[in-house]
Amino acid sequence: MRTSRHRSALLAAATTAALALALTACGGEGTGTQSAGPADNSSAPAAAGSSQDAGATKDTSKDTTAAKTTGNGSGTADSTGGDAAASAPACTTEDVAISAARQDGPPYTHLVLTAKNTSGHSCTIKGFPKIQFLESHKEDVPAVAKSKPAAPVVLEAGAPAYALVKLSDGGTDEENEPVSAFALWLEGGDGMATVNAPGEGGIAVDPAVWATGYWTHELRNGADEF
Structure with a gap:
């Protein structure tokens, strides 16, 4: 149990x-x-x-x-x-007002051309001014290649472009001829402009050495020295 x-x-x-x-x-x-x-x-x-x-x-x-x-x-x-x-269309001589002034400093061997856009619209001022100074020399004043800008020069309404023009080597030279006005054409544009030379006695040009720079937005002395 x-x-x-x-x-x-x-x-x-x-x-x-x-x-x-x-x-x-x-x-x-x-x-x-x-x-x-x-x-x-x-x-x-x-x-x-x-x-x-x-x-x-x-x-x-x-x-x-x-x-x-x-x-x-x-x-x-x-x-x-x-x-x-x-x-923008090419500037014509009717689109711009062109004037000439002596470059500062004696012996005033250069002119400064100013083309101001008075058209009220944008236009492209192409190449260089086609200038004929003398009736006895109908060829255009040759351009200096180193002054050519890298891009097209488009002028807004009221904007200017500039070109430097060589007249002579300075001094008194029997080859120099007096000019009181000259003819100018724009590349790609119609019409001719008559530009008055500055000064009461006008300017003296030498066909053997004259030259022109391209149109630029600013007068580039470094590139246009010729």
Whole structure:
């Protein structure tokens, strides 16, 4: 009888111990799963956040693309404006008022020609002035190549262009001939202009040495020294 009760007590204790171990084991698995669960859950919002960020980046890219398109449009407009200016019609003698002045300093061997755009619209003054000083010499005064500008000279309304013209080597020379007015043509433009020479006595020119520079926006003494 005692043995049977003793066995029953031992069996009950063993069962209790086994049950405790089983519960402990189950609790461990539950704890691990909970740790893994929040980690997975925390990673899921992060992924969603990444998706939103990517969407924002994509939208920004679209905005950037739109901005670039707008910028290109403006650039095209600027470029078109530049092309339009570069393709302005050739200035004619009716588009510009041409005057002549002695270059500062004796012996006044050069003239400065000024062509001011009085047409009210843009025009391109091309090449160099075609000048004939003397009835006895019908050829045009030759141009000096080093004075040629790198780009077309487009004159906005009211803007001037300049050209330097060599008359002689200075001093008294029997080859020099007096000139009170001379004829001038513009390259690519119609019509002839008669330009009055400066000074009461006019100017003295030497056909052996005369030369002219190209039209430029500014009188470039460095490039036009001849």
